[in-house]
Amino acid sequence: MTDIHPTAIVEDGAVIGDGVRIGPYSIIGPNVQLAEGVTLEAHVVVAGHTAIGARTHIFPFASIGHKPQDLKYAGEVTYLKIGANNQIREHVTMSPGTEGGGGVTNVGDNCLFMMSAHVGHDCQVGNHVILANNATLAGHVELEDFVILGGLSAVRQWSRIGTGAIIGGMTGVEFDVIPYGSAIGDRARLAGLNLVGLKRKGIPREQIHALRAAYRALFESENGTLRSRAEALAAESTDQPLVKTVTDFILDKDDRRFCTPRSED
Template identity: 60%
Template sequence: MTAPVVHPTAIVADGAKLGDGVKIGPYSIVGSNVVLGDNVELVSHAVVEGNTSIGPGSRIFPFASIGHEPQDLKFHGENSRLEIGANCTIRESVTINPGTEGGGMLTRIGDNCLIMASAHVAHDVVVGNNVVITNYVGIAGHCHIGDFVRFGGTCVVHQFTRIGAHAFIGAQSMVDGDVIPYGMAVGNRASLTGLNLIGLKRRGFEREAIHRLRAAYRQIFASEGTLRERVEDAAEIFRDDALVQDVVRFIADAQDRPILLPRNGHEV
């Protein structure tokens, strides 16, 4: 066991739970309901409040504001939570808010995420594992971000939007519709610009699987028929392909938000 190290200028409220090897740097503040896992480090000037848990090995840099009440006028002090996973890096001036009664009472960040300086993750957002959120990205409330998603700088994401696993969002994009798994979206307002082929190759997806996914993409976003009809056809033609079925299920699960389409695609 390694006892926590707390700088003399830091404030740790009674009731806070600190794991082995925790380091709390100068002028940091830890609230009474906070749980810091083993080897968490608050570098300096970081504030962690509310019903917040930080997973083992995560690091939080100066001026980050983690767990303060949501920026939502409907919030009325409910006992909501924020959970951040293991081995996350949260850089300078990041803000992450807990959940609300209207969104399940929980904001959750997965493991191995990198959230760069001045990014914002709002209330009731669910972020998967191995996600990179770059500088000045703003994710509005109730969004769901899949595993291995990558954001370019200064993106904004409309509330209730879903972004599927392994998707890539280009810099300065305004995303106001759902982005399919493995897709790439760019622009203001963003449109679907193809598949995240570079990301798929980097993560070791087989060439044949990528080829099948490309074929399914061309069919789903062709100009003939309706999107629903094309999705049903792809579901049947590629019924044994796991990647294509991920896309099919994602589109089928769409509810109140539109699916981003290519510029020459037809609306549902």
């Protein structure tokens, strides 16, 4: 049974699944789809062509699916797709895509978006991602699975952050961050690997040791470019899945800049 508070507004055309609960003064637009078991607390607004997956829970004053914050947006139909089992806390904002970015913002499953986090237009967010309070994604950002962003961090448009990486609080990310990397600083520098996260996931010790050796080969050597070092490492480490994840990430595109270690000035 659905439970829609009498003060809520659900516009004609909205698709409401079984067991959905919509709290006081929430507003649901005509092109919104809420899957089974979705919960919207009081004063939630969901607009645009937005689909929200099963059992996602959205807290008061979140603004989901309003037109993107991009001056090039001209009213074209674009989409926001949010997966299942997410927690979207107070004052979170999420934007749909734009024509120039593929038209779709995607958010995966089992994510936590803490208070006032922002997901910009055309972002691609994986599964089990955490954005702490006031963490911000500009447009076209890609977050792979199990990424954690600390409070008040910000990621510049078009940046990629690889699986299992962690970004410290108040860090500004300008360039791509490798999988399992740990980045900190007002302008992000790579500060090692997210070893705590790897250990919490039960990654075998020998795989972590191989990844640490790969990190040293990539970022502590002065031989060649980062790309050439990644190519050599990829050829040598075909039996190491974590290392392969990192080298694949670096070699995936030719025109990327990466967050690297650097000394404090």
